[in-house]
Amino acid sequence: MSDARPRVGRKRSQEARLGILKAALELLGAHSYGELTIDAIAREAGVGKQTIYRWWNNKADVVLEALTEHASAVNPPRTESLETDVAAFFRATVGLLRGRGADKRGTAALLKGLMAEAQLDPAFAPRFQAFIDVRRAALRSVLVRHGCARPSVTSAVELDTLVDMLFGAMWYRLLLGHAPLDTAFAKGLAGLAARALTAPR
Amino acid sequence: MSDARPRVGRKRSQEARLGILKAALELLGAHSYGELTIDAIAREAGVGKQTIYRWWNNKADVVLEALTEHASAVNPPRTESLETDVAAFFRATVGLLRGRGADKRGTAALLKGLMAEAQLDPAFAPRFQAFIDVRRAALRSVLVRHGCARPSVTSAVELDTLVDMLFGAMWYRLLLGHAPLDTAFAKGLAGLAARALTAPR
Amino acid sequence: MSDARPRVGRKRSQEARLGILKAALELLGAHSYGELTIDAIAREAGVGKQTIYRWWNNKADVVLEALTEHASAVNPPRTESLETDVAAFFRATVGLLRGRGADKRGTAALLKGLMAEAQLDPAFAPRFQAFIDVRRAALRSVLVRHGCARPSVTSAVELDTLVDMLFGAMWYRLLLGHAPLDTAFAKGLAGLAARALTAPR
Amino acid sequence: MSDARPRVGRKRSQEARLGILKAALELLGAHSYGELTIDAIAREAGVGKQTIYRWWNNKADVVLEALTEHASAVNPPRTESLETDVAAFFRATVGLLRGRGADKRGTAALLKGLMAEAQLDPAFAPRFQAFIDVRRAALRSVLVRHGCARPSVTSAVELDTLVDMLFGAMWYRLLLGHAPLDTAFAKGLAGLAARALTAPR
DNA sequence: GAATAATCGAGACGGTACGTCTCGTCTTTCC
DNA sequence: GGAAAGACGAGACGTACCGTCTCGATTATTC
Numbered sequence: 053m054s055d056a057r058p059r060v061g062r063k064r065s066q067e068a069r070l071g072i073l074k075a076a077l078e079l080l081g082a083h084s085y086g087e088l089t090i091d092a093i094a095r096e097a098g099v100g101k102q103t104i105y106r107w108w109n110n111k112a113d114v115v116l117e118a119l120t121e122h123a124s125a126v127n128p129p130r131t132e133s134l135e136t137d138v139a140a141f142f143r144a145t146v147g148l149l150r151g152r153g154a155d156k157r158g159t160a161a162l163l164k165g166l167m168a169e170a171q172l173d174p175a176f177a178p179r180f181q182a183f184i185d186v187r188r189a190a191l192r193s194v195l196v197r198h199g200c201a202r203p204s205v206t207s208a209v210e211l212d213t214l215v216d217m218l219f220g221a222m223w224y225r226l227l228l229g230h231a232p233l234d235t236a237f238a239k240g241l242a243g244l245a246a247r248a249l250t251a252p253r
Numbered sequence: 254m255s256d257a258r259p260r261v262g263r264k265r266s267q268e269a270r271l272g273i274l275k276a277a278l279e280l281l282g283a284h285s286y287g288e289l290t291i292d293a294i295a296r297e298a299g300v301g302k303q304t305i306y307r308w309w310n311n312k313a314d315v316v317l318e319a320l321t322e323h324a325s326a327v328n329p330p331r332t333e334s335l336e337t338d339v340a341a342f343f344r345a346t347v348g349l350l351r352g353r354g355a356d357k358r359g360t361a362a363l364l365k366g367l368m369a370e371a372q373l374d375p376a377f378a379p380r381f382q383a384f385i386d387v388r389r390a391a392l393r394s395v396l397v398r399h400g401c402a403r404p405s406v407t408s409a410v411e412l413d414t415l416v417d418m419l420f421g422a423m424w425y426r427l428l429l430g431h432a433p434l435d436t437a438f439a440k441g442l443a444g445l446a447a448r449a450l451t452a453p454r
Numbered sequence: 455m456s457d458a459r460p461r462v463g464r465k466r467s468q469e470a471r472l473g474i475l476k477a478a479l480e481l482l483g484a485h486s487y488g489e490l491t492i493d494a495i496a497r498e499a500g501v502g503k504q505t506i507y508r509w510w511n512n513k514a515d516v517v518l519e520a521l522t523e524h525a526s527a528v529n530p531p532r533t534e535s536l537e538t539d540v541a542a543f544f545r546a547t548v549g550l551l552r553g554r555g556a557d558k559r560g561t562a563a564l565l566k567g568l569m570a571e572a573q574l575d576p577a578f579a580p581r582f583q584a585f586i587d588v589r590r591a592a593l594r595s596v597l598v599r600h601g602c603a604r605p606s607v608t609s610a611v612e613l614d615t616l617v618d619m620l621f622g623a624m625w626y627r628l629l630l631g632h633a634p635l636d637t638a639f640a641k642g643l644a645g646l647a648a649r650a651l652t653a654p655r
Numbered sequence: 656m657s658d659a660r661p662r663v664g665r666k667r668s669q670e671a672r673l674g675i676l677k678a679a680l681e682l683l684g685a686h687s688y689g690e691l692t693i694d695a696i697a698r699e700a701g702v703g704k705q706t707i708y709r710w711w712n713n714k715a716d717v718v719l720e721a722l723t724e725h726a727s728a729v730n731p732p733r734t735e736s737l738e739t740d741v742a743a744f745f746r747a748t749v750g751l752l753r754g755r756g757a758d759k760r761g762t763a764a765l766l767k768g769l770m771a772e773a774q775l776d777p778a779f780a781p782r783f784q785a786f787i788d789v790r791r792a793a794l795r796s797v798l799v800r801h802g803c804a805r806p807s808v809t810s811a812v813e814l815d816t817l818v819d820m821l822f823g824a825m826w827y828r829l830l831l832g833h834a835p836l837d838t839a840f841a842k843g844l845a846g847l848a849a850r851a852l853t854a855p856r
Numbered sequence: 857g858a859a860t861a862a863t864c865g866a867g868a869c870g871g872t873a874c875g876t877c878t879c880g881t882c883t884t885t886c887c
Numbered sequence: 888g889g890a891a892a893g894a895c896g897a898g899a900c901g902t903a904c905c906g907t908c909t910c911g912a913t914t915a916t917t918c
Binding site: 857858859860861862863864865866867868869870871872873874875876877878879880881882883884885886887 | 888889890891892893894895896897898899900901902903904905906907908909910911912913914915916917918
């Protein structure tokens, strides 16, 4: 199953790999995603450009891996309230709670850049898609757990639509920035979702 | 208010202006937004690059103007059913009904490109925002008309959240392409929205 | 005959052109030809790389033009003695007399580099050839003037061979550096040539 | 004198050594010297790059060794005529008679490449010099044998100059390719040399 | 026969120049 | 003064080799 091909030759340098991811995040802390450059990453990481191109296709791939590496595992809390769970979910996704150092600008800028890149580079889209799908599945499981499992109430299609509405609203605000992505918003979102689920047909 | 500046000298060539917008749309029909280039637009339109930069800031501005020029006025139908109205709205926005010629790939690619640009170019973001706001206001007015005006039922904040959910879901699918943006989706969306509005607190 | 094509558009910047040639010569004064870089020339000249590639094919072309621009016209002195003329010719070619400033290392290094490039880059060879041909023709005319015109004495083929011997010896010493390229050498060369011409068959 | 260092450990693989030299020559048969690459040699020879760098400094060193390995010993024929000897000498040097297989393009391309490298790489120059010196000494001995030994006729300096003229002419034509390096040329060269030696002062 | 040591094929590494591309500006000539 | 043409400075792109390094495997020698 595993293609254990690289048995000979020098092994991939983890130092270089982590250095590149770290450099990407640090540069994203100081400049916008659009200003990020493979050249700059290589310079900052003290690495040859070829070492980046050997393992990634472009800066979007690097940033995506930096994000997944950096992001803690997606295990949303299992509380009683759907509102709380959804809010926690958004917090985890957008990184409302800023980290230390390089994370100054939050994960938001990073996510926006990746979404932009997925639009401009068709080759990157599926990789970004896969990242997104994990989140979608997680949110979906939260909704299922909160009592939308009965087919009589909500069909699978409706469930997917609801996931799109929730995540869609989040991304919409994230991308456009016309309104804050705060807890109140998450609560309102969850409330509307709950009412949609419990309303009589 | 009116800066009556261009009183002397040659007048702006409408031929050039329309040629540029037309060239941009035609090129977008053949290639992706990311591949679009100011140089290519100028070449295709038989125009000097300076003529473009004199009136627009970058390709995103050109494309945005081409879109607004091209897009028919936003006047969604006023039917009895919220579902129908929402579906019509989406059709008008995304251009589900493909046009002829340059519009082969639909407006979808164009919108995705503009959203991407708004993420990467901070200067373009507000202009794109303005374009978006018009749509948001229109959808909001549709919702209001369909009986969500009573403060007892839905607060203004909730209404905004609902708009974000509807438009968000649409953009989410548009940008990620994980599911079709068809009429069924529009109907499902509208149905969930209606139930959220009518459910008991 | 003259392709008077570029009638519109910005004209070629002579400032840039001369700046590039000057930068190339200055860098050659400080480093060897092999160390010379298009990047460095562009940086030194304060010029975009594309401006170099627009008018030249590679660094060899730049250096060749810098050399011809810099070299004064080839008009060897017309003295009575063949020895003197040949010596003067070599002096003019190799640049035994060092110039001021950028010419510190003499033209020698430059010529060696161009000859090397002509071996490595087939596309450059004919351009270098043309440069060489001018010199060959000039030396040949010197020989003719000094009494080798009588077909009874020297055939055209022999004359060519003699030119190859004279220039060949010069280049041989220039390229290998096993012996000095001084006036004594030039005199000895001319003496042997004169004897070869005047010897009985 | 002998640095009996490698007393323990694995011995140098002659298979690898010969494979590298063979690969270099074969690649030189198919491409120009300038296109030759250490990477390509290693790949073609099925050898690690380090194995090349352990024993040679760069591709010029490899090619030079391939040449000396490949070249038959320099023992020019001792005939009565100076013309014949010189012609034979050139044939042996340039390899006018093409070999079979890898030698398709003759030794010419190889020699040109080495001369070019000697100009660009100061570290390689002396090694190439040594190769050249052997040839020079051989040609010189030929001239001496043919009666130029009497100091009354030709001084040592003049003899050196004559060698430079002969070899110089050959290299000049080899490098520039403006005229063929055939037997007629060799004969003409030898004839002029003979006349220069026998002419009265 | 184990320990030591040097070589081997493989291939990743840091570095650097390459030649191309697009950007947004500037200059020229024409209208 | 606008427009078409096109050169300009700037700088990132992705590729190609360079010469070095790290692997694990393979011979030799030495203890």
